[in-house]
Each structure stands twice: as structure tokens, then as C-alpha cells.
Amino acid sequence: LCGADELAVVSLPSYACQRHTPLLHHNTVLIDALSILAENAELSENEGRGVAFRRAGALLKSLPQEIRRVEQLRGQPCLGDHSLRVIKEVLEDGVCCEVETTKESRQFKAMKALTGIFGVGAKTADRWFREGIHTPSDLQRSGHNLNRAQRAGVQYYDDLNQPVRKAEADAIGLIVEKAVSEVLPGAKITLIGGFRRGKETGHDVDFLITHPEEGREEGLMAKVVSWLEAQGFLLYHKTTRNSYLESKDGPARPPSNMDRFERCFSIFRLTREESSMLSQCSGSRSWMAVRVDMVVSPYSQFAFALLGWTGSKLFERELRRWAVHERAMTLSSHTLYDSTKRQYLRANSEEEIFALLGLEYIPPCGRNA
Ligand code: CTP
Ligand code: MN
Ligand code: MN
Ligand code: MN
Incomplete structure (x- = not known):
């Protein structure tokens, strides 16, 4: 006999376009953790890795119930070793080390702040980061030449980030x-x-x-x-x-x-x-x-x-x-x-x-x- 937690979830199809992915779902904490790693991969221009974490997150969004034990995910597609490790850690310890370290890292924070400027992509932000520019204020002080989009991005930064x-x-x-x-x-x-x-x-x-x-x-x-x-x-x-x-x-x-x-x-x-x-x-x-x-x-x-x-x-x-x-x-x-x-x-x-x-x-x- 198995408790409610053990109930196997029906295996979902592997392409997101084969399933419904609602706005509200049952595994927010797990999805948030995977999203941080996806975002970090995207900001590091590691597209493949970003997509893998996004696919894992999307699979969790499609599940009809909250996951409490990683075994409940057996047989589900889209979950690579790395994603499963993150999920297991969050389920067991409440947080995942890699996610917490990423969130706190100077590079991740700076890359988010800089790509938050309209007109600034990961490449440009990374170049600025390596020059010691970590915030929009640093950027303004640096005297860098900005293009028209980026100037508007800096000018309306606060509004555009609401x-x-x-x-x-x-x-x-x-x-x-x-x-x-x-x-x-x-x-x-x-x-x-x-x-x-x-x-x-x-x-x-x-x-x-x-x-x-x-x-x-x-x-x-x-x-x-x-x-x-x-x-x-x-x-x-x-x-x-x-x-x-x-x-x-x-x-x-x-x-x-x-x-x-x-x-x-x-x-x-x-x-x-x-x-x-x-x-x-x-x-x-x-x-x-x-x-x-x-x-x-x-x-x-x-x-x-x-x-x-x-x-x-x-x-x-x-x-x-x-x-x-x-x-x-x-x-x-x-x-x-x-x-x-x-x-x-x-x-x-x-x-x-x-x-x-x-x-x-x-x-x-x-x-x-
Ligand atoms: N899109 C596109 N080409 C672009 C920019 C966007 O085809 N150069 C498409 C994307 O594929 C996406 C849609 O436009 O499907 C909306 O993109 P975006 O506004 O960035 O995302 P949203 O899903 O609307 O999310 P948000 O609420 O954050 O705006
Ligand atoms: Mn968007
Ligand atoms: Mn858009
Ligand atoms: Mn949009």
C-alpha cells in the first residue's frame, strides 16, 4: 500500500506543445529554483543548458499535483540528471545549494541588473561586468557611449522594471x-x-x-x-x-x-x-x-x-x-x-x-x- 505521496503521476508527453501548461501550478518552489539556473545559463549564453532547465520547469508546471518526493517523478520526460538533483535537494533540504549560490553571486546580480536595461543583451552586459560595471549607476558614471535604445533604457529604467x-x-x-x-x-x-x-x-x-x-x-x-x-x-x-x-x-x-x-x-x-x-x-x-x-x-x-x-x-x-x-x-x-x-x-x-x-x-x- 502506498500513501497519497506515492501515487504515481501519469507520464506526460515530452513536448510542451502536447500538453496544457497553465499559468497557476502546483510546484512553484521547484520551478523557481530551476528558473534561476535557467536564467543564469541564458545570461552566460549557454542556451542549451538554459533550455534544459526551462523544459524541466515546464514539465513541472504541467503536473496536476504537488510533488513531495522525487520518486513521484519516475517515468516523466524532460528531467535530466542535473534538474533531478536540484529538485531532490529542494524537496529534502528546502533549498538547493547551487541555486542559492547563483542567486547571491555578484556576476548573476550584475548581469540581471544590466540586462534589465532595455537594449542591453547578455553579450554587452558581460563585457561591462568584466570592466567592473555592475549597476546602471556604474554604467552612467563610466561615460560609455550608449546607443539610442540603451539611453532610453537607462532613462526609464525604474518604470520599465515595474x-x-x-x-x-x-x-x-x-x-x-x-x-x-x-x-x-x-x-x-x-x-x-x-x-x-x-x-x-x-x-x-x-x-x-x-x-x-x-x-x-x-x-x-x-x-x-x-x-x-x-x-x-x-x-x-x-x-x-x-x-x-x-x-x-x-x-x-x-x-x-x-x-x-x-x-x-x-x-x-x-x-x-x-x-x-x-x-x-x-x-x-x-x-x-x-x-x-x-x-x-x-x-x-x-x-x-x-x-x-x-x-x-x-x-x-x-x-x-x-x-x-x-x-x-x-x-x-x-x-x-x-x-x-x-x-x-x-x-x-x-x-x-x-x-x-x-x-x-x-x-x-x-x-x-
Ligand atoms: N517574439 C518574437 N520575436 C521577437 C520578440 C518576441 O517572435 N523578436 C515573440 C516571442 O516568441 C513571444 C512573443 O513574441 O512568443 C512575446 O514575447 P515577449 O513580449 O518577450 O514575452 P511575453 O511572453 O509576452 O512575456 P512578458 O509578459 O514578460 O512580456
Ligand atoms: Mn519577457
Ligand atoms: Mn514583447
Ligand atoms: Mn510581452
């Missing part, structure tokens, strides 16, 4: 909606990213814009940005034009992980008037800086763009991995290519894409891997 709440995302949604309808009536916007997955906070707000008449969306981003700028909504923006060259029967180049939609990475100035819930503005300030990403897709690619930009990042990676390894297909935010049939597969909805991939449909709230 979580964005749903109410603020909705307020920005109304502004973007107004901008889009002013410059191109009939165009529609969709909230994507973490908020579409049901998150209550995020590090930014993401929107996908399209128009039901193919071609009408061309040049739309520049117009939207001009309108927003004229109205004083933009503190920073960088627009990248569409570089997707479609030939008669598909992309001229094979789709890569990085999509080529017209996009804008921006920082909005959100005022008290627009959002009645700006309690996080400090003191007398009546506005806050918020990171906003906007992407424009042609209508024919909308379903792929929606799937590709809803995330999570790990869920997207798992979808692409499933497509390649299990279906000999290449999935991007533009199309799905079937290598066996040597043709591009069209789809009008996310449901159709899952079906083409031979997967059960997972709604956005189940994609929080």
Missing part, C-alpha cells in the same frame, strides 16, 4: 486601436504575448495588427507610429520594415526563427488620464513609461503570426521542434512548410495549424510553458 498590469495593457490597447483606426479604417488589433495567455502582469504589451484586405497593411506601421508620435504617446520607437519576400508559392528564403514582419519596439508614455490605475507612478509624476511591441502581418499570415507571437517563448520553441522532428515540417510566424510534400500549408486559424501539425489544440491559457 511589471505592467492588465489595466495598463488595456489602456494602451485603446490608444493603439485609436491610432490604427485613424490611419487605416478596418484594420484590427489583437493583444498578443503574455496577456493573451492570461497573465495579469508582463514586462511589456504586445500587439498584432492586420487588415482583412491583403496588401492594405503595407506601410501601416510607419503611419501608426507617426500618429502616436504626433499625439505625444511615444518616448522611444524603432521601426523595422518587413523583409519577408514572398515568391509565387512561398518565402524566397527558408523561414528562420526570427520573423521578418514590419514591427516596432517602443516605449509609450502612459498618463494618468489614460490609465486610472497608475498607482505605481512615483510622487507627483502623472505618467509612466511602458514597453510596447507592435507587429503588422498580412492577413494571409495572420494565424501564423498570432500563434508565433502569443508565446510563451518555450512553447514556440517546442512547436518548431515538434514540427521538424515529428512531422518534417518547418513552422515560422509566416507559414508552415511540409518538406515531404514540398509545399507550404495554408491556415486561417490557430486551430488549423495545430491540426496540420497533428497536435491537439492548446488554447493560449495552456501555452504558459
Whole structure:
């Protein structure tokens, strides 16, 4: 006879895109520990190691119950020796040495603080760290030449490191909606990213814009940005034009992980008037800086763009991995290519894409891997 703790959990499928990963789960302490190691690997540009810890964490997020003994995980996929060691230690001792050491390390703290600056990636942060720069203040004192994105990142550091709440995302949604309808009536916007997955906070707000008449969306981003700028909504923006060259029967180049939609990475100035819930503005300030990403897709690619930009990042990676390894297909935010049939597969909805991939449909709230 075995107690409730011993009850075997049914083995889950190994790809995150084959299972539901809810926002709220039962193993937060274990997942937090694995996330620290994942983050540290990513900041050290050890992508493979980062992915391994992320996959282990996502598996735990999918479990229907709290794990109390490591034996309960027997037969589960995605759990490598290292992850299992961490899980065992946390279950037995309450903490894992490696995780605690990592959290306290000067390098990890500095890398987090520096990559917390908009426009600063792991490479740059690492270079600065080795020069003795550990904080944004050190950076300002150093007199380093910063690019435009990084200058904005330093200037709005505090605001941009506050979580964005749903109410603020909705307020920005109304502004973007107004901008889009002013410059191109009939165009529609969709909230994507973490908020579409049901998150209550995020590090930014993401929107996908399209128009039901193919071609009408061309040049739309520049117009939207001009309108927003004229109205004083933009503190920073960088627009990248569409570089997707479609030939008669598909992309001229094979789709890569990085999509080529017209996009804008921006920082909005959100005022008290627009959002009645700006309690996080400090003191007398009546506005806050918020990171906003906007992407424009042609209508024919909308379903792929929606799937590709809803995330999570790990869920997207798992979808692409499933497509390649299990279906000999290449999935991007533009199309799905079937290598066996040597043709591009069209789809009008996310449901159709899952079906083409031979997967059960997972709604956005189940994609929080
Ligand atoms: N994305 C992308 N290309 C980029 C940046 C992001 O395709 N250059 C996609 C990611 O794959 C992800 C989605 O956009 O699926 C949202 O990315 P991001 O805003 O970074 O993450 P969220 O899941 O929205 O998390 P957060 O709440 O922290 O913003
Ligand atoms: Mn986001
Ligand atoms: Mn993020
Ligand atoms: Mn984003």
C-alpha cells in the first residue's frame, strides 16, 4: 500500500506543445529554483543548458499535483540528471545549494541588473561586468557611449522594471486601436504575448495588427507610429520594415526563427488620464513609461503570426521542434512548410495549424510553458 505521496503521476508527453501548461501550478518552489539556473545559463549564453532547465520547469508546471518526493517523478520526460538533483535537494533540504549560490553571486546580480536595461543583451552586459560595471549607476558614471535604445533604457529604467498590469495593457490597447483606426479604417488589433495567455502582469504589451484586405497593411506601421508620435504617446520607437519576400508559392528564403514582419519596439508614455490605475507612478509624476511591441502581418499570415507571437517563448520553441522532428515540417510566424510534400500549408486559424501539425489544440491559457 502506498500513501497519497506515492501515487504515481501519469507520464506526460515530452513536448510542451502536447500538453496544457497553465499559468497557476502546483510546484512553484521547484520551478523557481530551476528558473534561476535557467536564467543564469541564458545570461552566460549557454542556451542549451538554459533550455534544459526551462523544459524541466515546464514539465513541472504541467503536473496536476504537488510533488513531495522525487520518486513521484519516475517515468516523466524532460528531467535530466542535473534538474533531478536540484529538485531532490529542494524537496529534502528546502533549498538547493547551487541555486542559492547563483542567486547571491555578484556576476548573476550584475548581469540581471544590466540586462534589465532595455537594449542591453547578455553579450554587452558581460563585457561591462568584466570592466567592473555592475549597476546602471556604474554604467552612467563610466561615460560609455550608449546607443539610442540603451539611453532610453537607462532613462526609464525604474518604470520599465515595474511589471505592467492588465489595466495598463488595456489602456494602451485603446490608444493603439485609436491610432490604427485613424490611419487605416478596418484594420484590427489583437493583444498578443503574455496577456493573451492570461497573465495579469508582463514586462511589456504586445500587439498584432492586420487588415482583412491583403496588401492594405503595407506601410501601416510607419503611419501608426507617426500618429502616436504626433499625439505625444511615444518616448522611444524603432521601426523595422518587413523583409519577408514572398515568391509565387512561398518565402524566397527558408523561414528562420526570427520573423521578418514590419514591427516596432517602443516605449509609450502612459498618463494618468489614460490609465486610472497608475498607482505605481512615483510622487507627483502623472505618467509612466511602458514597453510596447507592435507587429503588422498580412492577413494571409495572420494565424501564423498570432500563434508565433502569443508565446510563451518555450512553447514556440517546442512547436518548431515538434514540427521538424515529428512531422518534417518547418513552422515560422509566416507559414508552415511540409518538406515531404514540398509545399507550404495554408491556415486561417490557430486551430488549423495545430491540426496540420497533428497536435491537439492548446488554447493560449495552456501555452504558459
Ligand atoms: N517574439 C518574437 N520575436 C521577437 C520578440 C518576441 O517572435 N523578436 C515573440 C516571442 O516568441 C513571444 C512573443 O513574441 O512568443 C512575446 O514575447 P515577449 O513580449 O518577450 O514575452 P511575453 O511572453 O509576452 O512575456 P512578458 O509578459 O514578460 O512580456
Ligand atoms: Mn510581452
Ligand atoms: Mn519577457
Ligand atoms: Mn514583447
